[in-house]
Amino acid sequence: MTDKIFLKALQGEVLPKPPVWLMRQAGRYLEEYRQVREKAGSFLNLCYAPELAAEVTLQPIRRFGFDASILFADILVVPDALGQKVTFESGEGPRLEPITDLTGLKQLDLALVDEKFNSVAETVRLLRAGLPKETTLIGFCGSPWTVATYMVAGKGTVNQGPARMAAYSDPEFFGQLIDILVEASIDYLSRQVEAGAEVLQLFDSWSGSLPEVEFERWVIEPTARIVSALRTKYPDVPIIGFPRGAGPLYQRYIEAIDVQGVSVDETISASWARDHLQSKVTVQGNVDSFALMAGGDALKAQVEGVMEAWSKGPYVFNLGHGIQQFTPVAHVEQMLKWVRG
Numbered sequence: 001m002t003d004k005i006f007l008k009a010l011q012g013e014v015l016p017k018p019p020v021w022l023m024r025q026a027g028r029y030l031e032e033y034r035q036v037r038e039k040a041g042s043f044l045n046l047c048y049a050p051e052l053a054a055e056v057t058l059q060p061i062r063r064f065g066f067d068a069s070i071l072f073a074d075i076l077v078v079p080d081a082l083g084q085k086v087t088f089e090s091g092e093g094p095r096l097e098p099i100t101d102l103t104g105l106k107q108l109d110l111a112l113v114d115e116k117f118n119s120v121a122e123t124v125r126l127l128r129a130g131l132p133k134e135t136t137l138i139g140f141c142g143s144p145w146t147v148a149t150y151m152v153a154g155k156g157t158v159n160q161g162p163a164r165m166a167a168y169s170d171p172e173f174f175g176q177l178i179d180i181l182v183e184a185s186i187d188y189l190s191r192q193v194e195a196g197a198e199v200l201q202l203f204d205s206w207s208g209s210l211p212e213v214e215f216e217r218w219v220i221e222p223t224a225r226i227v228s229a230l231r232t233k234y235p236d237v238p239i240i241g242f243p244r245g246a247g248p249l250y251q252r253y254i255e256a257i258d259v260q261g262v263s264v265d266e267t268i269s270a271s272w273a274r275d276h277l278q279s280k281v282t283v284q285g286n287v288d289s290f291a292l293m294a295g296g297d298a299l300k301a302q303v304e305g306v307m308e309a310w311s312k313g314p315y316v317f318n319l320g321h322g323i324q325q326f327t328p329v330a331h332v333e334q335m336l337k338w339v340r341g
């Protein structure tokens, strides 16, 4: 039995008020984050400095009292730890030395990951010691497809074209890349659980760019392998999947993968999610992060819409995607008042 309402919701309990946290709740919209970020130098330095990473993870908990806290790190820690060169240019997003064929895969080595994965695990350890007792700690990684889209293109892309091309024209290479990511992700998430992560979330931000057959092969299949390995090792750790943009394939995703929760993006209607997802898993979402940035009546309508549609089943209040950089803190406070009453 647990007193943590986020865990209760993931165990299927229907609660009078939902637990609430926000994707990207630690970040540049917070003044106190920007200060630590500057002190850390590069973004990846911040990810690998346990004291600082724990500090920025705790900032939104202190300010807003969210029910869950997500480890501060990034999905691109995995390629970085495997040996690919990764940097974050300010204002430009991530840059990687692209890996586009079997020869390129040789620079990746599963034996290299110890130091970097362990420093993230150390952040998790500090957090378990520093979080309030009612707050649940979430560990995470990117799903193989989404991480691969960055590894192949060397940067973020509007349509994930380079990875889609590689998957069609060199499936041998692309399949091996995905296999490496499956193994590395199981290792990485296992270390997070051993260090104290109580829930895991798998971010598949670009799953919406694949047709059905490719979705099955590059989203469902590798994610199912990761989830079943973790389920076997840690049967009591709930897992939340986030196949962003999957549309009706959300349903296939929760049927094929043993997740306890599913994070729903803002393009899915809350009543559709209630009818097709909430009877099987806990749903999480799905206020538009731009409505939060805009605030006012538009935000209020969305908050009420989600709560009305989902309140008869298990759910977690969240956004449909990460919080936007220029979101006013006052809008977050207002939203929490509406949610918590």
Ligand code: CP3
Pocket: 022, 023, 024, 025, 026, 027, 028, 037, 043, 070, 071, 072, 073, 074, 075, 076, 088, 092, 093, 094, 140, 142, 156, 203, 205, 322
């Ligand atoms: O608070 C949290 O949610 C925990 C930390 C977290 C970050 N990234 C910190 C971050 C998490 C869970 C992520 C996930 C992540 N990272 C995803 C999946 C979710 C999503 O947003 O779709 C993806 C695709 C990435 C890769 C990534 N990291 C990109 C494309 C960028 C650049 C875009 C941007 O917003 O600048 C990042 C950088 C990043 N990751 C920042 C933060 C707080 C901002 C960089 C900075 O502070 O300089």
